[in-house]
Amino acid sequence: MKVAVVGATGMVGEVMLKVLAERNFPVTELLVVASERSVGKKLTFQGKEHTLIGLETAVAAKPDIAIFSAGGDISLEWAPKFAAVGTTVIDNSSAWRMDPSKKLVVPEINAGELTKDDKIIANPNCSTIQMVLALSSLHKTYNMKRVVVSTYQSVSGTGVKAVQQLENEIAGIQGEMAYPYPIGKNALPHCDVFLDNGYTKEEMKLANEPQKIFNDRTFSVTATAVRIPTAGGHSESVNVEFENDFELTEVRRLLNETPGIVVQDNTDTNTYPMPIYAHGKDDVFVGRIRRDETQPNTLNMWIVADNLRKGAATNAVQIAEYLVQNQLV
Numbered sequence: 001m002k003v004a005v006v007g008a009t010g011m012v013g014e015v016m017l018k019v020l021a022e023r024n025f026p027v028t029e030l031l032v033v034a035s036e037r038s039v040g041k042k043l044t045f046q047g048k049e050h051t052l053i054g055l056e057t058a059v060a061a062k063p064d065i066a067i068f069s070a071g072g073d074i075s076l077e078w079a080p081k082f083a084a085v086g087t088t089v090i091d092n093s094s095a096w097r098m099d100p101s102k103k104l105v106v107p108e109i110n111a112g113e114l115t116k117d118d119k120i121i122a123n124p125n126c127s128t129i130q131m132v133l134a135l136s137s138l139h140k141t142y143n144m145k146r147v148v149v150s151t152y153q154s155v156s157g158t159g160v161k162a163v164q165q166l167e168n169e170i171a172g173i174q175g176e177m178a179y180p181y182p183i184g185k186n187a188l189p190h191c192d193v194f195l196d197n198g199y200t201k202e203e204m205k206l207a208n209e210p211q212k213i214f215n216d217r218t219f220s221v222t223a224t225a226v227r228i229p230t231a232g233g234h235s236e237s238v239n240v241e242f243e244n245d246f247e248l249t250e251v252r253r254l255l256n257e258t259p260g261i262v263v264q265d266n267t268d269t270n271t272y273p274m275p276i277y278a279h280g281k282d283d284v285f286v287g288r289i290r291r292d293e294t295q296p297n298t299l300n301m302w303i304v305a306d307n308l309r310k311g312a313a314t315n316a317v318q319i320a321e322y323l324v325q326n327q328l329v
């Protein structure tokens, strides 16, 4: 496969290259694409040096697959140009996610919807991916009605400037601020911008994307998204009310059998998911599984994943793997 990574020097782009190499994705030719100011610089992939190229050069090279992580504006302008030359674009921005003509894919859940005609495929938001993966087999079995999620999101979700802000605060250095307040020793109930309804964009992604991924509008999600001073890995407290009752042993069995999920749940040994262990891993970790004792058919759990891996790069590469395995590119 001739593969282009658009945004190759960004935080997610770097992880994408790492994941492509780790998973031995069949790259026969790699195009590393970056903004004009990085064109001509070099980076190394699988021991070989590659020169960064611009978007126009990349389109002219007609890659089979282009994995984008360069922001919504670049995606809106350039994904259609790649699609027009026959490239299948997997886009990590929010630009196409809610477009009814584009698929929003978590491979373990709905890759089966993909066809050769899908030339722009959207990767969901990081905090959505880990939540829906943990809910998928439970929804199938017990039918969810309502989800209440509170997130504890790492600064890497905001980007390099936020990671720098946290590092500066820890080192006691005055520097540029990514957030309106200090993030070290703090928790900001503010991920992305506020909307007219009082929610943030991040919270509305959590509300809207799951319905599209499950192709089901019979359940609803309400969210509070909070930024905390962790370097990598998003955590979520999820309360889910089902139509049907469940046994906790069965819930654990279903989660254990879900590809991509690892259950870490033993209060006797203080075993539960945490960002320091999820960091650098491709799985979604689930623990603190317990019944909500205040109402019937309702479950509480704690879900943690590396937001740059399963929340972004790994999910995108898994989509690419599905396309190759099913001869859709």
Ligand code: 11C
Pocket (backbone or CB within 6 Å): 092, 093, 094, 124, 125, 126, 127, 153, 154, 156, 157, 158, 191, 192, 202, 205, 307
């Ligand atoms: C965050 N979830 O942690 C965001 C980052 O729509 O792909 C990813 C934003 C997106 O702030």
